Amino acid sequence: xxxxxxxxxxxxxxxxxxxxxxxxxxxxxxxxxxxxxxxxxxxxxxxxxxxxxxxxxxxxxxxxxxxxxxxxxxxxxxxxxxxxxxxxxxxxxxxxxxxxxxxxxxxxxxxxxxxxxxxxxxxxxxxxxxxxxxxxxxxxxxxxxxxxxxxxxxxxxxxxxxxxxxxxxxxxxxxxxxxxxxxxxxxxxxxxxxxxxxxxxxxxxxxxxxxxxxxxxxxxxxxxxxxxxxxxxxxxxxxxxxxxxxxxxxxxxxxxxxxxxxxxxxxxxxxxxxxxxxxxxxxxxxxxxxxxxxxxxxxxxxxxxxxxxxxxxxxxxxxxxxxxxxxxxxxxxxxxxxxxxxxxxxxxxxxxxxxxxxxxxxxxxxxxxxxxxxxxxxxxxxxxxxxxxxxxxxxxxxxxxxxxxxxxxxxxxxxxxxxxxxxxxxxxxxxxxxxxxxxxxxxxxxxxxxxxxxxxxxxx
Ligand code: PA5
Numbered sequence: 001x002x003x004x005x006x007x008x009x010x011x012x013x014x015x016x017x018x019x020x021x022x023x024x025x026x027x028x029x030x031x032x033x034x035x036x037x038x039x040x041x042x043x044x045x046x047x048x049x050x051x052x053x054x055x056x057x058x059x060x061x062x063x064x065x066x067x068x069x070x071x072x073x074x075x076x077x078x079x080x081x082x083x084x085x086x087x088x089x090x091x092x093x094x095x096x097x098x099x100x101x102x103x104x105x106x107x108x109x110x111x112x113x114x115x116x117x118x119x120x121x122x123x124x125x126x127x128x129x130x131x132x133x134x135x136x137x138x139x140x141x142x143x144x145x146x147x148x149x150x151x152x153x154x155x156x157x158x159x160x161x162x163x164x165x166x167x168x169x170x171x172x173x174x175x176x177x178x179x180x181x182x183x184x185x186x187x188x189x190x191x192x193x194x195x196x197x198x199x200x201x202x203x204x205x206x207x208x209x210x211x212x213x214x215x216x217x218x219x220x221x222x223x224x225x226x227x228x229x230x231x232x233x234x235x236x237x238x239x240x241x242x243x244x245x246x247x248x249x250x251x252x253x254x255x256x257x258x259x260x261x262x263x264x265x266x267x268x269x270x271x272x273x274x275x276x277x278x279x280x281x282x283x284x285x286x287x288x289x290x291x292x293x294x295x296x297x298x299x300x301x302x303x304x305x306x307x308x309x310x311x312x313x314x315x316x317x318x319x320x321x322x323x324x325x326x327x328x329x330x331x332x333x334x335x336x337x338x339x340x341x342x343x344x345x346x347x348x349x350x351x352x353x354x355x356x357x358x359x360x361x362x363x364x365x366x367x368x369x370x371x372x373x374x375x376x377x378x379x380x381x382x383x384x385x386x387x388x389x390x391x392x393x394x395x396x397x398x399x400x401x402x403x404x405x406x407x408x409x410x411x412x413x414x415x416x417x418x419x420x421x422x423x424x425x426x427x428x429x430x431x432x433x434x435x436x437x438x439x440x441x442x443x444x445x446x447x448x449x450x451x452x453x454x455x456x457x458x459x460x
Contacts, residue, residue, distance in 0.1 A: 002239045004382055014378040031247075031405070073111045081143075090281065093275050094387055116128055117150050145180070165421055171460070180196075205416075249399075252382070253409060265298060272361055291406060291410055315356065321377070340353065
């Protein structure tokens, strides 16, 4: 049996099961393309063999540097966006205490991890500056291209603060750069300033890079056992290696594809653990950026139940029927908390007295699943034994494998993201980047037509 299990009992009646086997030869061909290292046409399949082939020397360096940061910093500032931050955040939130940052230093043991560079909110950035004032901190700036605007701006701001606090030499020592081996502004800077660097292999794209230094260094600094992360990923690599319809990653990909063919164009990833929200965001980027192109793809959204049953539950039950659900269900509970018995029973809850919270949660899962299936919402479940570093590594690899298969089933390249460039070009033009003059004029004219007052006030 595989480490995680996949159950699509409650999706079966929504697609033609004959298609499932009929598509097996396509799955087989895609599998060969993914695994054939020589057929690396897109140049982005390094993640497929990574759990087996990862650089052991780099891995040891990650642990050594993480240890140094733990010893000399109260805070690690992780600067990055998209695939250069979501995976690390997913792991850190999923595997640590929900209220980690409120725990005393003795209980927490390792530095706070603060993420910047994924937004351009002056409120957020100035609040990060506030909390850094009396703290020792280091920076891990992560960007494969080394040119992404939002993290580059954040780096400029916080590098200056680091220099003010420690002087140039020590600031350089406290700046850790994760980037391409040869290319980009960050590589150039590291060469000039002599910072410690980590490599993002050039055959691994941003959203497939969490099991490289991109994710592993922040995880290790936070105290996550990265040996366990890689061990879990390795088990997934071995268990999900077969070019067969018994491979659960391919089952998940195929059912998504067949449901999409039946008009189910939105996937809701459901979890029952509040500390899995960042993991859901990581999943959302993985599938959204990999699949949404050529007017194709399933729109990935996520929810935490039962919280969101009381917000979008009504829509799921009775709204448009273009949705299917994938639940991540944790089978083992960490703490056995029970509902206390009360003699007066004013709230009439004695019928569940002595039941564990975990049991109650399981009943909510079953109740919601059956209600949604009755409401024409297909449902798949991914059963996870428990939330630990090993399972995190396994889940990452499972979803990456499923996502690549799913992209190819939809006839798109799951490793590029040409659509992200459109907003960047507009932003460069509107900010006045040299070379974008003509576009600036055009965009400002368009904006003026739509919101004359706003543009007029900004241009004065
Ligand atoms: O998946 C991707 O490739 C993207 O989401 C990138 O990770 C994101 O745009 C950040 O890019 P970079 O690491 O070059 O700054």
